[in-house]
Amino acid sequence: MSIQEKPEHHPALWVPTLYFAEGLPYFVVATIAGLMYKSMGMANDRIALWTGMLGFVWVFKPLWSPFLEAARSKKSIVLLFQFFGGASLGLVALALHLPDYFAVSIALLGLVAIASATHDIAADGLYIASLSSTQQATYAGWQGGFYNVARFFSLGGLVVLAGYFEKRMAVAQAWSLIFGMLGLSMLLLAIYHLWALPAGRNVARHADGKGAMRGVWLTLRDVIIDFFQKPGIWLAIAFIILFRAGEGQITTIGPLFLRAARAEGGLGLATAEVGAVYGTLATVAFIAGSLLGGYFTAWRGLRRSMFFLILAMNLPNLAYFFLSTAMPSSLGVIGAALSLEMFGYGFGFVGLILFIMQEVAVGKYQMAHYALGTGIMQLGYVLFKMVSGAVQGALGYQHFFLWVLVSAIPVLLLSRIVPIGRHERAAEADAQPAAV
Numbered sequence: 001m002s003i004q005e006k007p008e009h010h011p012a013l014w015v016p017t018l019y020f021a022e023g024l025p026y027f028v029v030a031t032i033a034g035l036m037y038k039s040m041g042m043a044n045d046r047i048a049l050w051t052g053m054l055g056f057v058w059v060f061k062p063l064w065s066p067f068l069e070a071a072r073s074k075k076s077i078v079l080l081f082q083f084f085g086g087a088s089l090g091l092v093a094l095a096l097h098l099p100d101y102f103a104v105s106i107a108l109l110g111l112v113a114i115a116s117a118t119h120d121i122a123a124d125g126l127y128i129a130s131l132s133s134t135q136q137a138t139y140a141g142w143q144g145g146f147y148n149v150a151r152f153f154s155l156g157g158l159v160v161l162a163g164y165f166e167k168r169m170a171v172a173q174a175w176s177l178i179f180g181m182l183g184l185s186m187l188l189l190a191i192y193h194l195w196a197l198p199a200g201r202n203v204a205r206h207a208d209g210k211g212a213m214r215g216v217w218l219t220l221r222d223v224i225i226d227f228f229q230k231p232g233i234w235l236a237i238a239f240i241i242l243f244r245a246g247e248g249q250i251t252t253i254g255p256l257f258l259r260a261a262r263a264e265g266g267l268g269l270a271t272a273e274v275g276a277v278y279g280t281l282a283t284v285a286f287i288a289g290s291l292l293g294g295y296f297t298a299w300r301g302l303r304r305s306m307f308f309l310i311l312a313m314n315l316p317n318l319a320y321f322f323l324s325t326a327m328p329s330s331l332g333v334i335g336a337a338l339s340l341e342m343f344g345y346g347f348g349f350v351g352l353i354l355f356i357m358q359e360v361a362v363g364k365y366q367m368a369h370y371a372l373g374t375g376i377m378q379l380g381y382v383l384f385k386m387v388s389g390a391v392q393g394a395l396g397y398q399h400f401f402l403w404v405l406v407s408a409i410p411v412l413l414l415s416r417i418v419p420i421g422r423h424e425r426a427a428e429a430d431a432q433p434a435a436v
Contacts, residue, residue: 009195009196009197009198011130011131011135013196014193014196014197014198015127015142015143015146016142016145016146016149017146017189017192017193017196018078018123018126018127018193018197019123019142019143019145019146019147019150020146020147020149020150020153020189021082021119021123021150021186021189021190021193022116022119022120022123022147022150023146023147023148023149023150023151024150024153024154024182024185024186025085025089025112025113025115025116025119025182025186026058026116026120026150027150027151027154027155028089028109028112028154028182029051029054029055029109029112029113029116030051030055030251031154031155031251031255032154032155032158032159032178032182033051033054033105033109034047034048034051034252034255034256035159035162035255035256035259035271035274036162036175036178036179037051037102038255038256038259038260039162039166039171039174039175039259039271040096040101040171040172040175042102043389043393044253044256044260044389044392044393045389045390045392045393046389047252047256047389048252048253048385048386048387048388048389048390048392049386049389049390050102050106051109051252051385052248052252052382052383052385052386052388053382053386054106054109054110054113055113055378055381055382055385056379056382057110057113057114057116057117058113058117058120058375058378058382059375059376059378059379059382060375061117061118061120061121061371061375062368062371062372062374062375063220064118064121065121065368065371066216066219066220066223066368067216068118068121068122068125073199074122074125074126074129074199075126075193075197075198075199077118077119077121077122078119078122078123078126078193078197079190079193079194079197081115081116081118081119081122082115082119082186082187082189082190082193083186083187083190084111084115085111085112085115085116085119085186086183086184086185086186086187086189086190087183087187088108088109088111088112088115088183089112089179089180089182089183089186090179090180090183090184090187091108091111091183092105092108092109092112092179092183093175093176093177093178093179093180093183094176095108096172096175096176096179097172097173097176101172126197126198127143130198130199145287148283148286148287151279151283151286152279152280152283154182154279155275155278155279155283156275156276156278156279156280156283157275157279158178158181158182158275159271159272159274159275159278159279160271160272160275160276160279161178161181161272161275162174162175162177162178162271162272162275163270163271163272163273163274163275164272165177165178166270166271166272167270222365223365223368223369223372224372226363226364226365226369227365227368227369227372230360230363232418232419233360235414235417235418235419236355236359236360236418237376238414239355239411239414239415239418240352240355240356240360240373240376240377240380241376241379241380241383242380242410242411242414243310243351243352243355243377243380243411244352244377244380244381244384245380245384245407245408245410245411246313246314246317246384246404246405246407246408247313247345247349247381247384248380248381248382248383248384248385248388249384249385249387249388249391249392249400249403249404249407250317250320250341250401250404251345251385252385252388252389253388253389253392253397253400254320254338254341255274255278257320257323257324257397258273258274258277258278258334259271259274260397262327265324265396265397265398266397267323267327267328267329267334269334273331276331276335277331277334277335277338278338281335281338281339282335282338282339282341282342283342284339285339285340285342285343285346286342286343286345286346287346288343288346289312289342289343289344289345289346289347289348290346290347290349290350291346292347293309293312293346293347293348293349293350293351294350296308296309296347296350297309297350297351297354301421302351302354302355302358302359302420302421303420303421305351306351306355306415306420307412307415307416309347309348309350309351310348310351310408310411310412310415311348311412312344312347312348313344313345313347313348313349313351313408314344314348314404314405314407314408315344315405316340316341316343316344316345317341317344317401317404317405318401318405319337319338319340319341320337320341320401320404321398321401321402321405322337323337324397324398324401325398352377355420356370356373356374356377357370357373358421359419359420359421360373361373384407391403
């Protein structure tokens with residue numbers, strides 16, 4: 001029996017931990033790092049610019065994904081980058097005590113990002129290669145579920161712990177402990193996966209490594225050419241990038257607003273309080289929104305749902321405008337507002353994923369084009385994340401949150417123009433019996 005049909009261990013023993021290990025370093029780079037730099041006194045524009053630049057790694061990861069096929073097994077790639085990512089996180093912990101800690105830690109977080117993005121490719125490949133089609137469908141929900149457990153663990157657990165440490169020791173020391181724990185977590189996961197993961201061997205490799213590499217280059221070129229020859233692709237690219245205009249800004253500045261002093265227009269929450277409201281109930285709301293968004297779209301169809309999905313993702317950002325004007329001190333009120341925002345975020349984000357899957361990735365290279373589409377999706381996030389700090393600094397928090405709402409108007413207009421559902425309609429037409 002092949003590896004694809006019979007993994008060495010039951011999927012329940014490795015799928016949850018594999019996708020937890022996939023999510024953990026991503027949330028570290030995307031969110032945890034920003035909160036750490038805020039606690040250490042960095043300005044919002046500097047935080048947004050440099051942590052945003054780290055996101056380019058996920059933009060370009062589809063370009064090196066074909067070369068991983070030359071590895072003898074996908075398991076070896078997964079383990080390599082789990083160990084490498086864990087070691088890099090440990091080095092971040094040490095770098096925070098250096099005089100030029102910011103530059104050194106950003107460089108090390110760049111290594112974490114490279115390890116994480118490469119691990120994503122290998123982990124998804126291992127999942128596909130090691131499970132049958134039925135098993136893939138069975139455990140698909142586990143992927144997203146445990147990926148978001150990493151969000152809960154990092155934002156709801158370690159950030160709260162960081163706040164506890166900040167009250168008892170120097171900030172740099174507190175965050176060194178957190179990054180040390182993160183590095184240790186990745187190393188322990190890698191050690192466990194030495195035993196738990198299936199081999200995921202590449203059974204169809206070329207005997208001639210040089211010929212294999214040439215074949216990869218030719219295939220990659222063909223994939224890219226075919227992608228940009230799709231009808232309406234540039235309109236689709238604009239739609240994908242603008243879809244994340246509000247999200248890229250609000251998810252960057254939102255947590256920093258919660259931490260900023262009230263004299264600066266922020267809510268003045270302690271680090272532990274941010275972790276409590278953002279990483280617990282709000283994360284649950286995000287997961288619930290994602291599930292309901294999927295059911296809503298399945299019920300109405302993507303074309304009829306898209307406008308409402310975009311509204312759902314952006315209108316709840318009014319919660320931040322409310323917080324910036326009402327300036328509540330109650331954690332219950334703040335948590336309720338953030339939960340509403342995160343619910344809408346999860347509900348609406350489904351639309352972008354399905355648009356890439358059903359409209360952009362359809363064709364000869366479905367998997368590769370989906371990877372390119374998600375790279376463009378990450379580009380939209382990164383571009384708006386990078387400028388968000390400068391925009392907030394120029395406008396202040398209240399006007400910035402209004403600007404975020406205005407940022408959703410272009411994609412709302414595009415949703416009325418960009419072709420959606422054409423492949424679905426074509427399939428339905430082909431399925432209709434011919435007239436007699």
